[in-house]
Amino acid sequence: MSDPLRLGIAGLGTVGAGVVKIVRQKSLLLEARTGRGIAISAVSARNREKDRGVPLTDYGWEDDPVTLATRDDVDVFVELVGGSDGPAKAAVEAALKAGKDVVTANKALLAHHGQALAELAEENGCVLRFEAAVAGGIPVIKALTEGLAANDITRVMGVMNGTCNYILTRMESGGLSYAEAFAEADGLGFLEADPELDVGGIDAGHKLSLLSAIAYGTQVSFDAVELEGIGRVSIDDIRQASDMGYKIKLLGVCRMTGRGLEQSMSPCLVPASSPLGQLEGGTNMVVIEGDQVGQIVMRGAGAGEGPTASAVMGDVVDIARGTRVTTFGAPASKLVKATPAKAATPAPYYLRMNLADKPGALAKVASALGEAGVSIHRMRQYDHVDNAAPVLIVTHKTTRAALDAALDAIPATGVVQGEPVALRIEQV
Ligand SMILES: NC(=O)C1=CN([C@@H]2O[C@H](COP(=O)(O)OP(=O)(O)OC[C@H]3O[C@@H](n4cnc5c(N)ncnc54)[C@H](O)[C@@H]3O)[C@@H](O)[C@H]2O)C=CC1
Ligand SMILES: N[C@@H](CC=O)C(=O)O
Numbered sequence: 103m104s105d106p107l108r109l110g111i112a113g114l115g116t117v118g119a120g121v122v123k124i125v126r127q128k129s130l131l132l133e134a135r136t137g138r139g140i141a142i143s144a145v146s147a148r149n150r151e152k153d154r155g156v157p158l159t160d161y162g163w164e165d166d167p168v169t170l171a172t173r174d175d176v177d178v179f180v181e182l183v184g185g186s187d188g189p190a191k192a193a194v195e196a197a198l199k200a201g202k203d204v205v206t207a208n209k210a211l212l213a214h215h216g217q218a219l220a221e222l223a224e225e226n227g228c229v230l231r232f233e234a235a236v237a238g239g240i241p242v243i244k245a246l247t248e249g250l251a252a253n254d255i256t257r258v259m260g261v262m263n264g265t266c267n268y269i270l271t272r273m274e275s276g277g278l279s280y281a282e283a284f285a286e287a288d289g290l291g292f293l294e295a296d297p298e299l300d301v302g303g304i305d306a307g308h309k310l311s312l313l314s315a316i317a318y319g320t321q322v323s324f325d326a327v328e329l330e331g332i333g334r335v336s337i338d339d340i341r342q343a344s345d346m347g348y349k350i351k352l353l354g355v356c357r358m359t360g361r362g363l364e365q366s367m368s369p370c371l372v373p374a375s376s377p378l379g380q381l382e383g384g385t386n387m388v389v390i391e392g393d394q395v396g397q398i399v400m401r402g403a404g405a406g407e408g409p410t411a412s413a414v415m416g417d418v419v420d421i422a423r424g425t426r427v428t429t430f431g432a433p434a435s436k437l438v439k440a441t442p443a444k445a446a447t448p449a450p451y452y453l454r455m456n457l458a459d460k461p462g463a464l465a466k467v468a469s470a471l472g473e474a475g476v477s478i479h480r481m482r483q484y485d486h487v488d489n490a491a492p493v494l495i496v497t498h499k500t501t502r503a504a505l506d507a508a509l510d511a512i513p514a515t516g517v518v519q520g521e522p523v524a525l526r527i528e529q530v
């Protein structure tokens with residue numbers, strides 16, 4: 103039997119405590135599956151005294167994750183502290199420079215510094231793995247990097263923030279306002295310390311940027327992700343989209359086009375009957391389309407102690423087995439700088455506007471759309487309230503540019519109250 107693989111675990115919160123529990127409770131299973139033991143040498147967190155529901159006295163303790171990362175009795179540094187900079191970055195860099203393999207769940211760190219860290223890993227002959235960082239327990243990084251490696255990837259999309267999906271689902275099923283659903287998610291402990299990371303789409307954007315790097319062999323370019331959170335999604339849109347057969351999701355989509363790499367994370371409509379449309383609550387779903395394999399749909403827990411620790415340990419098991427995979431599925435030096443492109447692939451759009459109760463009002467809107475080259479596919483008008491009626495329009499496929507031209511022309515018609523809402527319908 104080979105020597106055990108020795109871990110140093112920094113961060114003993116939700117995920118770190120979960121990892122310690124798996125190592126302790128599943129030692130025989132892990133040894134049977136890898137052919138060697140997996141042991142914890144030492145751990146680090148902010149508060150040594152805190153009860154984490156798992157004994158820690160068997161392990162060494164370091165106050166400083168950087169010291170932990172470079173200990174002689176650590177083979178793999180497991181970073182579960184979080185944050186794009188600060189101690190997480192310093193410790194991961196120190197570990198790689200000291201020749202240690204690294205496993206992390208930290209999407210913010212990789213979204214901001216993925217390229218530099220992948221280069222550092224390779225310079226030092228180390229692996230840097232991050233399955234838990236994207237869609238938690240769903241093994242999507244492994245699927246994209248390994249199982250689908252022979253495919254040209256035509257599109258990756260998904261719901262990758264459980265908090266947002268929970269809020270949107272509760273708005274629909276419970277008839278809650280955005281503020282009420284947000285408060286409920288907060289009460290359940292779903293929100294990140296900075297909730298804007300969730301509801302602003304930033305956390306999900308971090309995850310999408312990592313998937314697109316693997317899918318298209320490009321350097322991680324989080325700054326190029328077009329981001330829009332769910333704060334402006336209204337209960338009216340959720341109800342009326344549902345009436346037209348759609349659900350609203352915070353949907354990430356990336357695809358390589360002739361113009362460059364499109365990456366968008368924004369509220370979109372999807373058919374209610376599609377797997378994405380049926381995704382309820384805090385669950386995640388990632389859909390990958392490859393030229394050989396067709397469409398793959400992966401659904402599961404994107405967060406939480408067990409699912410996230412499961413993904414961390416999947417990476418640790420790979421290292422214990424001797425599986426060495428490049429960080430983003432290609433040598434770091436070969437990853438190209440992507441040309442960012444606005445999400446402009448033609449798509450149908452959902453439009454909602456409040457139309458004044460005047461003769462010819464609808465004709466004026468239809469003509470503004472028509473003049474911009476936007477064709478109406480379906481339309482529905484609801485009862486007038488205060489001399490205005492909500493009108494829903496689903497367009498045929500159109501470019502964003504044509505739609506924007508129509509939206510620019512609509513105020514001059516003088517028949518629309520307030521700003522129209524325009525949301526892309528992603529065909530799935
Ligand atoms: N909680 C979840 O469901 C998921 C979390 N992640 C990621 O996993 C990582 C950890 O997340 P959680 O466990 O939820 O966080 P957490 O806030 O529960 O735990 C963070 C841990 O890091 C420790 N820590 C913070 N600053 C430190 C420092 N300077 N030195 C030493 N220790 C320090 C804290 O004491 C705590 O033990 C983050 O990168 C997060 O984005 C990824 C997927 C899901
Ligand atoms: N805040 C995230 C947790 C994991 O990444 C989410 O809600 O999905």
Ligand code: NA
Pocket residue numbers: 233234235236237238239240241242243413
């Ligand atoms: Na994952």
